[in-house]
Amino acid sequence: MKLEVVGKNILRIDALSKVTGRALYPEDFYMEGMVYGKTLRSKVPHAYIKVDTSRAEKIDGVIKIFTHKDVPNNKHGVVFKDHEVFCSEKVRRIGDPIAFVVAKDRKTCELALENILVEYEEIEGVFDPIEAMKDDAPKVHGDSNIVYHFKIRKGDVEEGFKNSHVIVENTYKTHMVDHAFLQPEAGLSFIDEEGRITVIVATQYPHYDREEIASALKIAEDKVRLINANIGGAFGGREDISLQIHLALAAHELKMPVKVVYSREESFLAHSKRHPLIMKYKTGADKDGKLLALEAEIIGDTGAYASWATNVLRKSGVHATGPYFIPNVKVDSYAVYTNNPYAGAMRGFGATQVPIAHEQQMDMLAEKLGMDPITIRLKNMFKKGSVTATGQVLTESVPLQECLERVVEKMDFPVGEKEAY
Amino acid sequence: MKKISLNVNGKDHILEVEEDMRLIDLLREKLGLTGVKEGCSEGECGACTVIMDGEVVNSCLVMAFQAEGSSILTIEGLGDEENIHPIQQAFIDVGAVQCGYCTPGMILAAKALLDKNPNPTEEEIREAISGNLCRCTGYNKIVQAIDRAKEVLR
Numbered sequence: 001m002k003l004e005v006v007g008k009n010i011l012r013i014d015a016l017s018k019v020t021g022r023a024l025y026p027e028d029f030y031m032e033g034m035v036y037g038k039t040l041r042s043k044v045p046h047a048y049i050k051v052d053t054s055r056a057e058k059i060d061g062v063i064k065i066f067t068h069k070d071v072p073n074n075k076h077g078v079v080f081k082d083h084e085v086f087c088s089e090k091v092r093r094i095g096d097p098i099a100f101v102v103a104k105d106r107k108t109c110e111l112a113l114e115n116i117l118v119e120y121e122e123i124e125g126v127f128d129p130i131e132a133m134k135d136d137a138p139k140v141h142g143d144s145n146i147v148y149h150f151k152i153r154k155g156d157v158e159e160g161f162k163n164s165h166v167i168v169e170n171t172y173k174t175h176m177v178d179h180a181f182l183q184p185e186a187g188l189s190f191i192d193e194e195g196r197i198t199v200i201v202a203t204q205y206p207h208y209d210r211e212e213i214a215s216a217l218k219i220a221e222d223k224v225r226l227i228n229a230n231i232g233g234a235f236g237g238r239e240d241i242s243l244q245i246h247l248a249l250a251a252h253e254l255k256m257p258v259k260v261v262y263s264r265e266e267s268f269l270a271h272s273k274r275h276p277l278i279m280k281y282k283t284g285a286d287k288d289g290k291l292l293a294l295e296a297e298i299i300g301d302t303g304a305y306a307s308w309a310t311n312v313l314r315k316s317g318v319h320a321t322g323p324y325f326i327p328n329v330k331v332d333s334y335a336v337y338t339n340n341p342y343a344g345a346m347r348g349f350g351a352t353q354v355p356i357a358h359e360q361q362m363d364m365l366a367e368k369l370g371m372d373p374i375t376i377r378l379k380n381m382f383k384k385g386s387v388t389a390t391g392q393v394l395t396e397s398v399p400l401q402e403c404l405e406r407v408v409e410k411m412d413f414p415v416g417e418k419e420a421y
Numbered sequence: 422m423k424k425i426s427l428n429v430n431g432k433d434h435i436l437e438v439e440e441d442m443r444l445i446d447l448l449r450e451k452l453g454l455t456g457v458k459e460g461c462s463e464g465e466c467g468a469c470t471v472i473m474d475g476e477v478v479n480s481c482l483v484m485a486f487q488a489e490g491s492s493i494l495t496i497e498g499l500g501d502e503e504n505i506h507p508i509q510q511a512f513i514d515v516g517a518v519q520c521g522y523c524t525p526g527m528i529l530a531a532k533a534l535l536d537k538n539p540n541p542t543e544e545e546i547r548e549a550i551s552g553n554l555c556r557c558t559g560y561n562k563i564v565q566a567i568d569r570a571k572e573v574l575r
Binding site: 018182 | 525
């Protein structure tokens with residue numbers, strides 16, 4: 001068989017438009033009669049709110065100020081419907097959307113935002129996920145902050161630790177990360193010639209966005225049209241709704257084209273972050289460096305909203321052993337609500353954080369055993385036919401050993417010699 | 422309002438601008454040159470890079486009235502589909518384009534470098550694009566593209 005694509009260098013079809021500056025991103029669209037929108041966002045992390053838009057509505061050039069009262073179905077979210085299009089009674093994080101001003105130009109939008117009165121009745125917040133798991137912690141939604149609990153039980157960890165010659169126990173923490181895609185969120189919405197609400201946006205999920213817009217506006221999905229323009233980076237940060245519903249609602253109600261362009265600051269406030277994890281690890285090995293048991297508790301701070309937390313913390317749990325065969329495994333991973341910025345998808349989806357823990361454990365086990373860090377890994381790593389902690393049999397290519405051996409060769413790493421320890 | 426005259430991509434313009442208007446707004450909103458991108462609005466990311474009288478500037482940090490009498494080059498003035506510039510072609514051929522949002526600024530930073538220094542070292546190329554962020558992390562391909570363009574232009 002002659003391959004036409006695999007193994008060949010193929011030119012990107014969008015490269016020419018991008019190098020000539022003709023590629024259009026959402027903020028590059030302009031329409032006749034276009035007006036602008038801007039979002040009012042919470043300045044505090046946890047409070048009951050009362051909103052008075054009357055003064056702002058009187059400003060010359062303000063067309064309409066939308067609040068929760070204008071949204072047919074105020075709930076949305078990619079997995080759980082825990083976001084509100086506009087906060088109705090309570091804000092749960094700094095940056096929560098409260099109102100959306102539409103005005104003739106951007107300066108008028110800003111003036112109107114300054115004239116919306118928000119009365120915040122602040123309530124105690126929770127910012128540490130371990131505190132948030134306690135029964136008496138302030139609740140972000142409903143009556144528990146625990147969104148998700150994923151478990152792995154394989155073999156008998158107690159027995160595994162009893163037979164271990166060395167045990168290493170540590171707690172690791174990773175921090176929140178913003179995607180900082182280079183093109184801040186922007187969009188343009190209008191009613192097309194067939195009467196459909198059309199939203200031009202840069203998104204990772206046009207089909208989800210369409211469904212969420214239709215659901216919020218209580219209209220049929222085929223009355224909503226999503227146009228995915230060029231996307232200036234995403235990295236997981238465009239997997240949730242930001243401005244899509246605000247724009248669609250405004251164009252639908254006002255029957256005029258409405259445009260929004262976020263500043264970099266607003267972009268930071270609007271989209272998800274990488275989950276910060278707290279990872280409590282206990283790993284045991286025998287005299288020869290063979291892993292016998294792993295016990296891990298992984299707590300993910302998903303902030304004020306769940307977003308993709310279930311999928312992310314499941315993945316952290318599945319990858320908790322690292323690429324190593326361990327006969328006895330007990331993993332508990334949790335996603336927990338707090339009043340921090342909300343966390344969702346970001347490159348690696350929960351698999352990026354756990355190596356901080358499992359690899360450091362390997363180095364410390366090796367140190368205790370007087371073994372070098374390469375040897376202990378070669379003794380335990382997955383090969384073709386290995387069974388993972390979740391029972392998956394790795395039947396396809398697993399070239400990890402070959403990779404590590406080549407790295408050792410290129411580095412001239414003194415495996416087994418004293419200086420390598 | 423203030424009246425200014427300037428040359429953009431080889432064309433003379435006389436424009437009425439607001440006192441608080443930035444050069445990026447003039448280029449995008451008054452002249453429709455949307456190849457000028459806005460990433461941070463504070464001179465960190467370089468997406469809004471244009472060449473002003475031979476020097477790279479962040480057009481978000483230049484006020485429109487400061488461009489009075491100047492000559493500006495944006496990505497639209499460098500080359501188009503029919504008449505592509507060797508730097509643009511090299512970015513396509515090497516695979517230096519991903520999301521594309523940093524691309525116009527990167528190409529203009531490269532152009533300003535090669536105009537002054539036709540045979541830069543890799544270190545000089547990296548320094549020349551040090552004011553331009555690529556969040557897709559495609560820096561190596563971008564450096565290779567500029568290096569290839571240098572060979573074509575010589």
